[in-house]
Structure formats: C-alpha cells, structure tokens
Amino acid sequence: SSLTQAPRQHIRSLFPVASPEDERKIMCYFYQTRWTCGYWRWGQFKQQCNKEYRTGETNMICAVAGMTADANILINYARQAAQRYLLTYNEDIPCEQLVRRLCDLKQGYTQHGGLRPFGVSFIYAGWDPKRQFQLYQSNPSGNYGGWKATAVGANRASAESLLKQDYKEDCKLTDACGLAVKVLSKTMDSTKLSAEKLEFATVGQTSDGKIYHRLWSAEEIKQLLKEHDLAKDESAEDK
Numbered sequence: 001s002s003l004t005q006a007p008r009q010h011i012r013s014l015f016p017v018a019s020p021e022d023e024r025k026i027m028c029y030f031y032q033t034r035w036t037c038g039y040w041r042w043g044q045f046k047q048q049c050n051k052e053y054r055t056g057e058t059n060m061i062c063a064v065a066g067m068t069a070d071a072n073i074l075i076n077y078a079r080q081a082a083q084r085y086l087l088t089y090n091e092d093i094p095c096e097q098l099v100r101r102l103c104d105l106k107q108g109y110t111q112h113g114g115l116r117p118f119g120v121s122f123i124y125a126g127w128d129p130k131r132q133f134q135l136y137q138s139n140p141s142g143n144y145g146g147w148k149a150t151a152v153g154a155n156r157a158s159a160e161s162l163l164k165q166d167y168k169e170d171c172k173l174t175d176a177c178g179l180a181v182k183v184l185s186k187t188m189d190s191t192k193l194s195a196e197k198l199e200f201a202t203v204g205q206t207s208d209g210k211i212y213h214r215l216w217s218a219e220e221i222k223q224l225l226k227e228h229d230l231a232k233d234e235s236a237e238d239k
C-alpha cells in the first residue's frame with residue numbers, strides 16, 4: 001500500500017543521525033504509528049546541530065534536507081511565530097498552524113520575479129492537545145501534508161520503498177527500532193552500521209502529560225545494532 005495521510009494517533013519518535021563522513025545520510029523517525037526519513041548531519045541532540053532544530057518550547061522538532069543557510073532563516077521565523085503565539089495565548093502553538101505559517105512564507109517566495117525559493121524540505125514532528133502527535137513534510141514550493149511515513153533527502157525513494165513494504169500500523173517501539181536500522185543499512189553505503197555514525201533519540205509523553213526527548217547512549221545504539229546483526233566489526237576495522 002502507498003504512503004497515505006496519517007490518522008491522528010499517539011506516536012513516539014526515533015531518529016538516528018548519520019555522520020558527516022558519509023555523503024549519503026538518512027535520518028529515520030518512529031512515532032509509534034509513523035515513520036519518517038530525512039537527510040541529516042552529525043550533531044549533539046541538545047546542542048546546536050546542522051540539520052536538527054526545535055521550533056517551540058517543547059512541542060515541535062524539525063529536520064531539514066537542503067541548504068542549511070536557508071533553513072536557518074526559516075527556523076528563526078518559525079521560532080518567533082511560536083514565541084508570539086505562546087506570549088499571546090499562554091500555550092504552545094498547534095503544530096499544523098506553525099507548519100502552515102512557515103509554508104506560507106516559503107510559497108510566497110515562488111510568486112515574484114527576482115526571488116528564489118528556499119532550497120529546503122522539512123519534516124516536522126510535534127504534539128499538541130488537539131491532534132496529539134503529528135508528522136508533517138513540506139517541500140521548497142510550500143506544499144505540506146501529514147503522513148504516517150515519509151522521507152526527504154538522499155535516497156528518499158529507496159527509504160520510502162522500504163517503509164511501504166515493512167511499515168505496520170500496530171508496530172511497537174522495539175519493532176520500529178529494528179525497521180529504522182534496516183532502512184539505514186539499505187540506504188547508506190555500508191550495510192554494517194556503527195554507533196559512532198548514528199544518533200538515536202525517542203520522543204514521548206509521560207503519564208502526567210509532559211512531552212520528553214531522550215538521547216540514546218552509544219551503548220544502547222550498539223546493542224540495537226547487534227540485535228539486528230547490523231553492527232560493524234570493530235576488530236576487523238582496526239586491522
């Protein structure tokens with residue numbers, strides 16, 4: 001079945017980040033019932049990253065494929081819009097409303113001579129009380145949509161093809177982790193992966209309703225790769 005627009009369900013996220021040494025990098029997210037793949041560079045989850053951003057206080061994260069300089073302008077615009085909404089209404093901006101504002105700006109740059117479109121595609125992951133966890137994608141033209149699974153960046157078609165085949169509506173987080181590393185192993189140059197070239201994080205909701213982000217340790221990533229027989233042989237590499 002083809003990728004279809006997503007139902008509004010509780011979801012979590014898992015995203016690995018490839019290292020700068022690898023020219024073809026794929027980022028995969030899992031949201032309990034949704035996956036997304038994108039083109040990311042190495043960066044610390046809680047620090048400044050090349051292609052990973054928080055747009056609101058806690059409720060949204062986005063990844064970008066394309067020109068980082070253009071992305072910085074759009075991210076600053078999104079952050080200001082989110083902060084203005086928070087100041088006015090004392091609550092986080094609804095995810096789709098923020099996505100729509102950003103896409104309106106992107107689309108405006110396609111209408112006039114002498115202006116060029118922003119050369120970036122975004123994947124947005126977020127949560128709000130109305131629609132719970134959500135996943136969106138937008139392209140340089142300003143079009144956007146909500147998805148169960150999608151991809152941007154290098155090897156997008158290959159990643160989406162794998163997701164179409166193996167994605168299941170009722171998959172658990174552990175199953176999703178396995179699918180993430182499978183997609184990475186088949187869309188990167190090497191079929192064996194190492195924790196040094198990947199970064200995983202989970203986004204979820206606590207029992208008291210708080211949204212959290214947790215960065216996986218290198219040991220946790222190594223264990224995941226070993227469970228799926230995708231870990232690179234470090235001893236052979238040293239030789």
